[in-house]
Amino acid sequence: MANYSTNEFRSGLKLMLDGDPCSILENELVKPGKGQAFSRVKLRNLKTGRVLEKTFKSGESLEGADVVDMDMQYLYEDGDFWYFMEPDTFEQHQATEQAVGDAIKWLREQDVCVVTLYNGSPLSVVPPNHVDLAIVQTDPGLRGDTAQGGSKPAKLVTGAVVKVPLFLDEGDVIKVDTRTGEYQGRVKE
């Protein structure tokens, strides 16, 4: 990979830091009037998700990270790996449980996710912002309670548990925002 000098730093640039791929969130020039210039950088470690702050001397360079984000279709899982396919080439990639992370509870076969590849292997998976999933288990709603706007837990087909209004039953399909895990509405078949 190419090296990037501090004057090429910008948000979104992917760099190697201490052996891990990182993405620049913010970069600010610090330059005392009579002193050396430096770049104060906020980065996200793409493996751990942790945000760190580093300050580099101006002109210093870091190795670029071979990281790309790609839309891929989720196919299936076999207990060990989760399989994703590039829609153009039909090339398949297997992601570990660690790479899939929290996306696990939203993955429905055929849904298109953003898969981040690092050196060609999935590093992380971001599910679609909204998914439609069926309720597989929930307590029956009590009559008369609906006016209170109360809610109850419901288990979805993917295993996720979300809070839903009392009038919903098993078998109903609902729309969920995967970023917040919140119920968005009922989907009419």
Place this chain on the structure above:
Amino acid sequence: MADNWQPGINRSSLRDRSELLQSLRSFFQQRQVPEVDVPVLGRSTVTDSNIESVNARVAGDSAYLQTSPEYFMKRLLAAGSGDIFCLGKAFRDAEIGRRHNPEFTMLEWYRCGWDEHQLMDELAELISQVANARSEAPLTVTKVSYADSFKSVFGIDPQSTELGTLQKMAAELGSESWADESRANCLDLLFSLKVEAQLPDGLVLIYDYPACQAALAQIHLDAKGRSVSRRFEAFFNRMELANGYRELTDAREQRQRFDKDREQRHADGKPEITVDEKLMAALDDGLPACAGVALGVDRLLMQLQGAESLDQVMPFSWSRS
């Protein structure tokens, strides 16, 4: 990008900018200090290894946009001008960011026979005047030595602490590459990231900078017998605003510092800059004892307005030029 023709500054800030420029001028008029409009385009420039000049060409010859009016003003002082101020543009290459613009407005003035503490007091009066005209609460002014401000954050003395200790601290705070940096660079990192962030609101004047960061200031012994530079900096709400000196008048020492700058530039692989011999000749003839300070006017306006970036207080910052 051609559709981005609009200025970064809004109408009320533009008016406020005009008022600020006028009040800076009238401050000096009232004190009978004349304005001088020295060139921004010159044949020579600074040798400072941390300041890059913008190159120009005049009739085929190499020229530079001035990084401050300092050298021309010192030649006027040596010629017997007496107290002078300059309000104009200065240029520094590659300084682009929220708090940096390659072209900026600088106020610089010199007071003959004054020391740096008298000049700090005048600077505080000037900033108080323009700040109090815009705010209900009077501006707080704090004065503290570099060593005391450094010690209050890190618990150690910036000059007597071993270089290795400072390098280790800088590497932990910055990144590994600071482990073999000079004392001046390590102190700059530690001060910029930690001490500045903890300064109180208002105007803070930091004086007696370490001898290794003297730039063009005299060296003297402080109250505790440490050799420090007679340089000060002003911070306004934690942002560096002004830099001043009890000016070095010893031509021989000045030449040594310029030669050291040139060696540093060579070591850093930066373009070679020849010493401004006209300035040296003026110093040889004799610069009167004086104190001088340079202030970033755009940054002053940024703090007076509580703006987030220079772009909001300049008609057209670099990105819009």
